[in-house]
Amino acid sequence: MAVSVPPSAEAEFFLCPASTLQRPYEARRCFFVENVPSGEVAARFGYSPGAFRVLCHHFRHDPHKREGFFQTVKHGPQAAPARDPVRELAVAMRKKNLSVYDIQRELGEAGHRISINALSVLLREEGFARLPRRRDEERPRVIRPQIAAVADIGQLDLSPRSFRTRVGGLFLFVPVMQAIDLAQVAAQARLPGSQMVPAEQALRSLLALKLLGKERKSPVMDLVFDEGIALFAGLKVVPKRSYLAAYSCRMDRRANLRLMETWFDAVPPAGLVRGSSLDLDFHTVPANATQEPLEKHYISSRSRRQKGIWMFLARDATQRVLCYANGGLTKSEQPQEILRFVEFWKQQVTVIDLGHEEPTILLTNNFRMGCPALVTRSAQRMLIENGISEAIQFFHLDSLSSMVGLQVDFDLQITLMASSLYRLMADRIGREYQHAQAKKLFRNVRDLSATVQVGEQEVVVCFDKHAHNPYLIASGLTDQTVPMPWFGNKRLRFSFS
Numbered sequence: 001m002a003v004s005v006p007p008s009a010e011a012e013f014f015l016c017p018a019s020t021l022q023r024p025y026e027a028r029r030c031f032f033v034e035n036v037p038s039g040e041v042a043a044r045f046g047y048s049p050g051a052f053r054v055l056c057h058h059f060r061h062d063p064h065k066r067e068g069f070f071q072t073v074k075h076g077p078q079a080a081p082a083r084d085p086v087r088e089l090a091v092a093m094r095k096k097n098l099s100v101y102d103i104q105r106e107l108g109e110a111g112h113r114i115s116i117n118a119l120s121v122l123l124r125e126e127g128f129a130r131l132p133r134r135r136d137e138e139r140p141r142v143i144r145p146q147i148a149a150v151a152d153i154g155q156l157d158l159s160p161r162s163f164r165t166r167v168g169g170l171f172l173f174v175p176v177m178q179a180i181d182l183a184q185v186a187a188q189a190r191l192p193g194s195q196m197v198p199a200e201q202a203l204r205s206l207l208a209l210k211l212l213g214k215e216r217k218s219p220v221m222d223l224v225f226d227e228g229i230a231l232f233a234g235l236k237v238v239p240k241r242s243y244l245a246a247y248s249c250r251m252d253r254r255a256n257l258r259l260m261e262t263w264f265d266a267v268p269p270a271g272l273v274r275g276s277s278l279d280l281d282f283h284t285v286p287a288n289a290t291q292e293p294l295e296k297h298y299i300s301s302r303s304r305r306q307k308g309i310w311m312f313l314a315r316d317a318t319q320r321v322l323c324y325a326n327g328g329l330t331k332s333e334q335p336q337e338i339l340r341f342v343e344f345w346k347q348q349v350t351v352i353d354l355g356h357e358e359p360t361i362l363l364t365n366n367f368r369m370g371c372p373a374l375v376t377r378s379a380q381r382m383l384i385e386n387g388i389s390e391a392i393q394f395f396h397l398d399s400l401s402s403m404v405g406l407q408v409d410f411d412l413q414i415t416l417m418a419s420s421l422y423r424l425m426a427d428r429i430g431r432e433y434q435h436a437q438a439k440k441l442f443r444n445v446r447d448l449s450a451t452v453q454v455g456e457q458e459v460v461v462c463f464d465k466h467a468h469n470p471y472l473i474a475s476g477l478t479d480q481t482v483p484m485p486w487f488g489n490k491r492l493r494f495s496f497s
Contacts, residue, residue: 026045027044027052030044031056038053080118083114083125086122089112093106097131097138098140101116104116104119148225148237150196150237151196151205151236151238151243153201153234154195154196156234156235156236156487157236159454162453163451164451164452165229165451167212167226168451168452168461169442169445171228171450172477172478173211174482174484175480176270176421179269179270181266182203183200185262185266186200186202186203188258189259189261191255200486201233201486204234205229206414207414207417209229209244211446224237224238224240228450228452234486248410249407251413253409256410259413263413263416263420272321272424274323277316277317278314279314279315280314280338282310282312282313284299284310285309285327286306287307287308295307295308295310296308309327309328310328310329310331311326311329312326312327312329320423321419323416323420325409325416327412328408422442428477429445429477431474433471444468448463448466449464450464451497455490458481458491458492458493459484459491459493460495462495462497465497473496478495
């Protein structure tokens, strides 16, 4: 008796195909080659008799069905059209120790365009490894970033010369500040300084950046090479951002208070008189800091509570200028900060029927103003938001994330100084600009390019043509010559092209 032997695993691959492409092939091969009846083939490979007859009919009459069983592998291009034309040039350059970027630049100058990735593949095909890190003297001679000079008052250049500057309008503050002895302000406030950058020059540099509306998150290196801002500061070049950040960290709260008191004692002789009413408000500078132990405060511009620096601001309601600031407060210090302002106020007025459950209490030391006038004045307290918006939009108080990492409280004091100078500038220009904010003044009047000519006895700033130059001429700011004690006591004169 014959004994049936089970098929091997290799035979099972052909007898019981699992692939949807192999199964119809094996079924048709069994029918056409081995002459097995169609019904038996259909049962063996899982087809119905009718479906298998349709498969056989298609195979007989459709040549494409036969071609579909086995497809010829199509090989890709055997040539590299981007690499082959430059292969010999790239290999020769690599033997000269040129990097892929150097090779790409040299090939580009010769009229060959090739990507860095294609060059890397080419060099790997030729057996070259990556270059080790090279020193500057080992690299090809190309145009490199220019190294800026060091801020040093000992290198101040007083020699006659001429140069262009983008910040010519900055010199318009020189006649405005004529009555303010900035060196005395720095000395009385006991501001830190060094032999290379004295306190006055450091203060002038920071004040110049703030007057230009240069936000703290912006880099200042684009101004380092502008001789105009360096001349205004009394240095060969303005200090870099690392110096500015380190300088602000040397200013504690006591130094900031001394600077604020000294500044507002020096400003009235320049023409900024003090008003009779103040607006007080708190403002939050948002901070995206997860590690700092900051409190969360409500930020109206974002309609949410967020970590930030809590600051107190006072605005002269008459002169529309910020006159007091304190940053880095906590919620528990809020009542004490207000009491520092009202400790000298004696008159108290209680107002009811304002729509609140509790009466509103007003504190003042103006005994000549009646109750109706006080209540009317109180209703205007919301106008301080306009003054704060100016400090946010132009002086960038909300720019806590910063490439120039100034301490917030010290940045507030520089903002107060710049706000006062812009108000003095507006008063000098007058007419339509008497009540203009700093942003409009800078855009229309102050954002001027100029040619500066340094002579033996004077410095002439010649402004380019501008639509608002007639306002400057009419203001009288450019009529007089002003001494510059910080620049060899040369006199500043203005002209128009």
